[in-house]
Amino acid sequence: MAVTRTSIEKIRRRDLIEAAYQTFLEHGFKGMTVVRIGERAGMSHGIVNYYFKSKDELVSAVVRKANFLIMQDTAHRLRSATSPRERVSAIIAGNFAAELFTREIARAWVSYYAALGQQGDLDRMQRVVDARLSSNLMHALTQLVDRAHARRVADYIAVLIDGYWLRHAKSDDAVDAAAAIRQIEDFVESQLSAAKREEFLQ
Numbered sequence: 685m686a687v688t689r690t691s692i693e694k695i696r697r698r699d700l701i702e703a704a705y706q707t708f709l710e711h712g713f714k715g716m717t718v719v720r721i722g723e724r725a726g727m728s729h730g731i732v733n734y735y736f737k738s739k740d741e742l743v744s745a746v747v748r749k750a751n752f753l754i755m756q757d758t759a760h761r762l763r764s765a766t767s768p769r770e771r772v773s774a775i776i777a778g779n780f781a782a783e784l785f786t787r788e789i790a791r792a793w794v795s796y797y798a799a800l801g802q803q804g805d806l807d808r809m810q811r812v813v814d815a816r817l818s819s820n821l822m823h824a825l826t827q828l829v830d831r832a833h834a835r836r837v838a839d840y841i842a843v844l845i846d847g848y849w850l851r852h853a854k855s856d857d858a859v860d861a862a863a864a865i866r867q868i869e870d871f872v873e874s875q876l877s878a879a880k881r882e883e884f885l886q
Contacts, residue, residue, distance in 0.1 A: 693735075696727070696731070696735060697735050699725050699727075700721065700725050700727065700731075700732060700735055700736070701745045701746065701749055702725075702749075703721050703722075703724040703725035704716060704721045704742050704745065704746045705746050705749050705750065706724060707720045707721050707724055708743075708746050708750075708792050708796075709788050709789055709792045710788065710792075712791060712792050712794075712795035713743070713792070713795035713796050713798065713799050714795060716739075716742070716743070716746070718732045718733060718739070718742075721742070740805050740806075743796075743799075743805075743806065744805050744806070744809060747796065747806065747809055748809070750793075751809075751813050753781075753784060754778060754779055754781070754784065755778075755816075757778045757781045757784075758774060758775055758777075758778025758779070758820075759778075760778075761774035761775075761777055761778050762774045762775070762778075762820075768824040768825070768827035768828050769824070769828060769876075771820075771823070771824035772821065772824045772825060772828075772841075772872065773869065775817070775820050775821055775824070775841075776841065776845070776865055776868050776869065776872070777865050779817075779845045779849075780845075780848070780861040780864050780865050781861065782860075782861045782862075785849075785852065785860070785861040785864070787852065787853065787855075787857075790849055790850070790852035790853040791853040793849055793850075793853070794850060794853045797850070814842065817842055817845075818838055818839075818842065821834075821837075821838040821841055821842075822834055822835065822838050825837055825838055828876060829876060829879040829880060829883065830879070830883055833875075833876075833879035833882070833883070836875070836879075837872060837875045837876065837879070840871065840872075840875065841868065841872060844867075844868045844871065845868070848864040848867075848868070852864075
């Protein structure tokens with residue numbers, strides 16, 4: 685009986701997270717209400733409140749799912765990378781999977797970024813995500829250039845990734861996932877070439 689109850693709870697929790705994620709994508713951070721989530725999941729808002737004691741818990745679960753999808757795609761690409769430079773490219777591309785880099789998701793992320801600084805849990809989670817991106821990039825970049833240059837390039841990449849996501853929320857933004865990747869890659873290549881020239885001259 686306990687095993688069955690646990691299985692049902694896991695399924696319900698998974699279904700609620702998926703419903704919350706879809707509601708987040710459709711309505712953004714502020715529009716992700718318990719009522720909407722319950723309706724999408726076919727459950728009462730009382731059940732939603734049973735599994736998630738506060739909206740903070742729900743939002744944290746949704747953000748974890750969104751980041752998991754990005755990390756999953758990145759990990760898949762990294763497994764195919766055979767050199768440090770290919771690893772950098774895999775990390776960049778993993779942040780722009782075509783099925784995720786959509787206007788609706790970009791606008792939902794804008795509402796999430798707007799909430800940073802207001803909720804401690806979200807801030808802590810974002811710091812973990814940022815640290816993981818930085819660590820992955822630095823691991824590859826330090827095999828290509830010295831650590832100081834690697835840090836600078838890694839920071840540039842992180843800013844560019846965020847920038848392309850934020851600008852994609854605009855109705856008139858014509859940059860798709862492939863174009864964003866290509867433009868970041870061009871910039872990274874120019875930075876790596878410049879860094880290698882500087883190191884050669886030292």
